[in-house]
Amino acid sequence: MPVTVLLVDDEPLVRAGLRAVLEAQPDIEVVGEAADGAAVIPLVSRLRPDVVAMDVRMPLMDGIEATRAVLRTIAEPPKILVVTTFENDEYVYDALRAGADGFLLKRARPSEIVHAVRLVAEGESLLFPAAVRQLAAEYGTSLAREAMDRAALTDREGAVLRLMARGLSNAEIAAELIVGLETVKTHVSAVLAKLGARDRTQAVIAAYESGFVAPS
Numbered sequence: 001m002p003v004t005v006l007l008v009d010d011e012p013l014v015r016a017g018l019r020a021v022l023e024a025q026p027d028i029e030v031v032g033e034a035a036d037g038a039a040v041i042p043l044v045s046r047l048r049p050d051v052v053a054m055d056v057r058m059p060l061m062d063g064i065e066a067t068r069a070v071l072r073t074i075a076e077p078p079k080i081l082v083v084t085t086f087e088n089d090e091y092v093y094d095a096l097r098a099g100a101d102g103f104l105l106k107r108a109r110p111s112e113i114v115h116a117v118r119l120v121a122e123g124e125s126l127l128f129p130a131a132v133r134q135l136a137a138e139y140g141t142s143l144a145r146e147a148m149d150r151a152a153l154t155d156r157e158g159a160v161l162r163l164m165a166r167g168l169s170n171a172e173i174a175a176e177l178i179v180g181l182e183t184v185k186t187h188v189s190a191v192l193a194k195l196g197a198r199d200r201t202q203a204v205i206a207a208y209e210s211g212f213v214a215p216s
Helices: 012-023 037-047 063-073 090-098 110-121 130-138 142-151 155-165 170-177 181-195 200-210
Strands: 003-008 028-034 051-055 079-084 102-105
Touching (some): 003 110, 028 110, 051 063, 063 090, 079 110, 142 200, 155 200
Parallel strands (some): 003 051
């Protein structure tokens, strides 16, 4: 089955460009488009896409609020890939904190766009650019640090979280730690549960905000 994608951007040329890139792939299908976040909920409910490629800044409902609405309203929500012009945009960080699963620049190369959609569809979040990692560190609070302390991650769980923060997939983490893939999946699940994180993206944000992982 192909990965199905809904494109949400108020610029028709951007949507057309993304559609052309994605539909050139045999395993990706663009099932719909929207010009504003306000149209996302009914389209997601009807089309049930695997991934929503969501612009951050839109006139009626921005990508942050649309992300929150999708996660709040849809029982089995799609993955949300934030698409934006500027990598140091605080809107991007807010969207990730709201529950978006990954990040993509509009100027990305076609191969990077395709890779991002596939990676997010598989449930493995993207590596945050340096500017977003720095924002996460700046947003750090004592509450975030206390929450990380309460999580009481084991040494191996901490190592897995640090590799997640570097953007490594489960298979890459397994190779790095010289353990089995199922072992890595078990550790990732434990990290998410201990941190109360919905997914890998939220866990990585917690790692940066708490200072457990330093931006580099």
